[in-house]
Amino acid sequence: MSNPDVSTDPTPAASLHELAADDAAHAPAPAASDVPLPQSPDAAPPAGSAPKEETSRELAVAAPSVEEEERTVRLQIIDDEKRFTPDLDEYMNAKWHVLDRGFDYNMIAVFGSQSTGKSTLLNRIFHTDFDVMNESRRGQTTKGIWLAKAPGLKGTLVMDVEGTDGRERGEDQDFERKSSLFALAIAEVIIINMWEHMVGLYQGANMGLLKVVLDVNLSLFQKKGSPRTHLFFVIRDHASGTPLEMLAETVRTDLDRIWASLNKPPGLENAKLDDFFDVTFTSLPHKRLQPDRFESEAEKLRARFIDPHHPKFVFQPRYKKGIPADGFPRFARDIWDQINANRDLDLPSQQELLAQFRCDELAAVASAAYTKSTAPLRARIEGGEIVDTFGQDADAALEAALAPFDQSASRYHRGVYERKRADLIDRVVTATYSVYSTQMRNAHRRAINLFKNGLDFKLKAKHADFFQVVDTTTEEVARYLATVSNLTKLKAADWTGDEAVALLRSELAVIVDERRVEELAKMTTATEKQLVGELNEAVALILSDPQPAMWTRVDETFKDLLGNAEQALTRRATMLRIDGNETAERLDDLRAAAAQALKDAIAAATSDAALVQRLRAKFEEKFRYDDQGVPRVWSSADDIDGAYKKARDEAAALLASYSEPAPLPAVQGLVADRDLALIPDTLATSVADLGRSLVPPARASDVTLRFRREVDVMYTEAKRSVVAAQAHVPKWVFAVMLVLGWNELSYLLTNPVMLFLFLLIGAVAYVLHMTGLDRPALSVANRVGMEAARQVGERIHDATGGRGIAGAVNGYFLEQVRPASASKDDLELTEKKTQ
Numbered sequence: 052m053s054n055p056d057v058s059t060d061p062t063p064a065a066s067l068h069e070l071a072a073d074d075a076a077h078a079p080a081p082a083a084s085d086v087p088l089p090q091s092p093d094a095a096p097p098a099g100s101a102p103k104e105e106t107s108r109e110l111a112v113a114a115p116s117v118e119e120e121e122r123t124v125r126l127q128i129i130d131d132e133k134r135f136t137p138d139l140d141e142y143m144n145a146k147w148h149v150l151d152r153g154f155d156y157n158m159i160a161v162f163g164s165q166s167t168g169k170s171t172l173l174n175r176i177f178h179t180d181f182d183v184m185n186e187s188r189r190g191q192t193t194k195g196i197w198l199a200k201a202p203g204l205k206g207t208l209v210m211d212v213e214g215t216d217g218r219e220r221g222e223d224q225d226f227e228r229k230s231s232l233f234a235l236a237i238a239e240v241i242i243i244n245m246w247e248h249m250v251g252l253y254q255g256a257n258m259g260l261l262k263v264v265l266d267v268n269l270s271l272f273q274k275k276g277s278p279r280t281h282l283f284f285v286i287r288d289h290a291s292g293t294p295l296e297m298l299a300e301t302v303r304t305d306l307d308r309i310w311a312s313l314n315k316p317p318g319l320e321n322a323k324l325d326d327f328f329d330v331t332f333t334s335l336p337h338k339r340l341q342p343d344r345f346e347s348e349a350e351k352l353r354a355r356f357i358d359p360h361h362p363k364f365v366f367q368p369r370y371k372k373g374i375p376a377d378g379f380p381r382f383a384r385d386i387w388d389q390i391n392a393n394r395d396l397d398l399p400s401q402q403e404l405l406a407q408f409r410c411d412e413l414a415a416v417a418s419a420a421y422t423k424s425t426a427p428l429r430a431r432i433e434g435g436e437i438v439d440t441f442g443q444d445a446d447a448a449l450e451a452a453l454a455p456f457d458q459s460a461s462r463y464h465r466g467v468y469e470r471k472r473a474d475l476i477d478r479v480v481t482a483t484y485s486v487y488s489t490q491m492r493n494a495h496r497r498a499i500n501l502f503k504n505g506l507d508f509k510l511k512a513k514h515a516d517f518f519q520v521v522d523t524t525t526e527e528v529a530r531y532l533a534t535v536s537n538l539t540k541l542k543a544a545d546w547t548g549d550e551a552v553a554l555l556r557s558e559l560a561v562i563v564d565e566r567r568v569e570e571l572a573k574m575t576t577a578t579e580k581q582l583v584g585e586l587n588e589a590v591a592l593i594l595s596d597p598q599p600a601m602w603t604r605v606d607e608t609f610k611d612l613l614g615n616a617e618q619a620l621t622r623r624a625t626m627l628r629i630d631g632n633e634t635a636e637r638l639d640d641l642r643a644a645a646a647q648a649l650k651d652a653i654a655a656a657t658s659d660a661a662l663v664q665r666l667r668a669k670f671e672e673k674f675r676y677d678d679q680g681v682p683r684v685w686s687s688a689d690d691i692d693g694a695y696k697k698a699r700d701e702a703a704a705l706l707a708s709y710s711e712p713a714p715l716p717a718v719q720g721l722v723a724d725r726d727l728a729l730i731p732d733t734l735a736t737s738v739a740d741l742g743r744s745l746v747p748p749a750r751a752s753d754v755t756l757r758f759r760r761e762v763d764v765m766y767t768e769a770k771r772s773v774v775a776a777q778a779h780v781p782k783w784v785f786a787v788m789l790v791l792g793w794n795e796l797s798y799l800l801t802n803p804v805m806l807f808l809f810l811l812i813g814a815v816a817y818v819l820h821m822t823g824l825d826r827p828a829l830s831v832a833n834r835v836g837m838e839a840a841r842q843v844g845e846r847i848h849d850a851t852g853g854r855g856i857a858g859a860v861n862g863y864f865l866e867q868v869r870p871a872s873a874s875k876d877d878l879e880l881t882e883k884k885t886q
């Protein structure tokens with residue numbers, strides 16, 4: 052908070068001693084306001100001030116007392132060429148005797164426009180001996196920064212700073228900025244000196260300068276918890292009658308506005324002026340118009356600076372910078388070096404300002420030209436395309452845009468031109484970054500697709516090593532993305548594709564993980580499918596030919612095929628770097644599938660129909676073929692019954708090999724000695740099912756019954772064939788027929804028509820036989836034959852009158868006329884008769 056200090060007390064309070072000292076040292080007692088002040092006794096410029104030799108930095112006026120000696124000893128700690136004195140240590144030690152005072156010393160500085168009576172005020176308050184302007188020739192008095200010790204006060208160091216706004220420095224505000232900032236950084240109290248009529252003026256009241264100084268001070272030296280600084284505003288020549296409060300309010304408002312406009316560093320965004328500064332306002336009457344009042348007020352003011360018991364004592368512990376006196380010289384030098392090197396304090400000259408303005412204009416034109424010429428490329432990239440030539444084209448566009456800029460802007464201030472050129476390139480680079488990023492995103496998507504397709508293609512190759520394929524494909528697409536980055540980046544940009552490539556690699560790793568699992572699943576399915584197919588085929592083949600060692604063969608085949616499949620799967624899983632647990636699970640799945648497949652194959656091979664078929668085949672093999680495998684033609688001499696029984700029993704015996712549980716040790720071994728909880732249910736169920744009897748007794752009798760029915764038919768057919776063979780017409784019958792039918796035969800052979808017909812029938816029969824139509828024709832012929840036989844028989848009968856022969860011949864033909872499929876009952880009747 053500000054602390055307006057209204058100096059309204061009209062009573063002169065200065066002691067005679069102080070007044071005398073002041074008069075002796077500085078200006079004469081004030082006369083009438085419009086009367087020029089007489090020259091002070093020491094008005095001749097001392098060393099270090101403008102009128103005197105600048106090489107000498109010390110003024111030593113011979114004085115008898117220690118106080119007088121202290122008063123006249125002062126040191127230019129920074130000269131007007133911004134050089135820091137090497138003598139500060141020595142002065143603080145030998146001349147001012149403050150070096151060993153630890154923290155017990157005060158540092159005050161003054162800040163304000165040139166020739167506003169700063170030195171006069173300091174001399175008046177602290178009895179120092181800073182140069183004061185000779186009123187007869189106005190101009191700069193104090194050059195650089197001077198330091199003196201307040202005589203009589205043990206540890207008060209007073210700093211007189213070159214005035215701001217000086218005509219001598221003209222546009223060069225560098226020194227005033229740096230010196231003001233220096234004062235602000237090292238002093239506990241800053242007297243800000245201004246004329247009353249300056250209040251409310253921005254430049255006149257040094258508000259512009261204050262803004263810069265506060266800004267840089269905040270960014271360089273202020274942190275949370277930094278010691279406070281006392282800003283002590285002294286409004287000079289307060290004679291207008293405007294109350295101090297109002298003047299103070301005006302200045303305070305300006306200060307707050309300045310503070311609000313500062314660029315606050317991170318962490319101090321919400322800091323207030325009052326967090327770092329105490330602000331006090333006071334005023335002094337017009338020195339020449341109201342000399343007495345000036346004196347009395349000045350004396351009162353002095354008390355506030357020198358009397359620690361004064362209620363408004365200016366120096367407070369909270370303003371201490373925490374630098375012990377012996378470290379102060381080093382501290383001050385470091386601060387100055389830091390300030391001197393700071394570019395934020397550099398101010399442009401008029402020439403620079405013009406250059407800035409023109410360069411900005413030209414840069415805007417160049418920037419627009421660049422944007423326009425790269426717009427089509429940008430549009431293509433934003434449309435998802437990857438434009439390989441972007442970097443090259445954009446560099447060319449930038450070069451083209453820079454050419455007119457260089458031509459015009461280079462005529463202006465060199466430094467500004469170069470800076471603006473760099474800024475322009477920076478801006479273009481920054482604006483182009485979004486295009487670069489979009490292109491990299493497009494390329495990233497493409498890289499992912501390339502990777503996936505690459506994997507698909509390469510993994511199809513026989514014996515493709517998954518991780519070798521992954522590694523080479525990853526490197527290929529990473530190289531691709533890095534290449535796109537290089538082709539897209541501007542020469543002036545320092546972008547690298549490293550981050551994009553790293554991101555791509557991490558995404559590829561996720562894809563690879565998914566792919567590994569997919570590959571294993573595919574492999575498992577393929578292995579299962581192959582195993583199931585092989586098992587089905589092998590088991591069906593083994594069981595189709597029942598042998599005593601049939602189950603051993605099934606078991607061994609199962610073991611071999613499963614072993615091979617397990618090996619293949621394990622090899623693949625190892626190649627895919629699948630962990631042991633997952634591989635074990637997959638192997639169990641494979642075993643479960645194998646057991647299920649075996650179960651299904653055995654079930655198919657032992658279905659009722661298959662069993663009947665198998666028994667029947669066995670029966671046929673034994674019954675229909677002899678020991679040499681030649682088909683049997685049964686004759687009445689053969690023991691059909693015996694053969695039938697033997698074949699039937701042998702076939703039926705096969706069924707016994709299915710009635711007991713199949714001995715399959717390898718299958719049972721899949722679950723033996725294993726924790727049931729860890730075995731997949733499907734595997735456990737299949738193995739348990741395979742351990743049961745395949746054909747239970749009820750099914751066996753059913754199958755036997757069906758088998759018997761089928762083989763009984765074969766038996767009957769065999770019997771019938773014997774009977775048919777026995778019923779053949781004897782050869783003598785044909786001789787009789789020839790003799791008896793000789794007339795008819797002669798008639799046929801002698802009659803050309805009949806002969807022709809006979810031959811025609813023979814030819815037709817031949818053709819029918821060759822074309823396969825003989826059977827249907829035979830049945831027709833059969834009928835014709837029967838009719839012919841009947842007529843021949845009748846004629847013979849008529850001719851011979853012998854009925855016995857005719858009856859026998861007729862009986863024979865009647866037997867032939869009987870249908871081929873005799874009823875089962877008839878056959879059985881025949882069988883019984885033969886038995």
Ligand SMILES: Nc1nc2c(ncn2[C@@H]2O[C@H](COP(=O)(O)OP(=O)(O)OP(=O)(O)O)[C@@H](O)[C@H]2O)c(=O)[nH]1
Binds near residue numbers: 182192
């Ligand atoms: N009107 C008026 N003149 C003053 C006052 N104090 C000093 N002067 C005169 O103003 C002139 C400049 O005084 P200085 O003390 O040299 O001013 P300064 O600000 O130190 O000057 P530089 O160091 O050159 O910046 C001198 O002639 C003083 O006599 C004051 O309160 N009112």
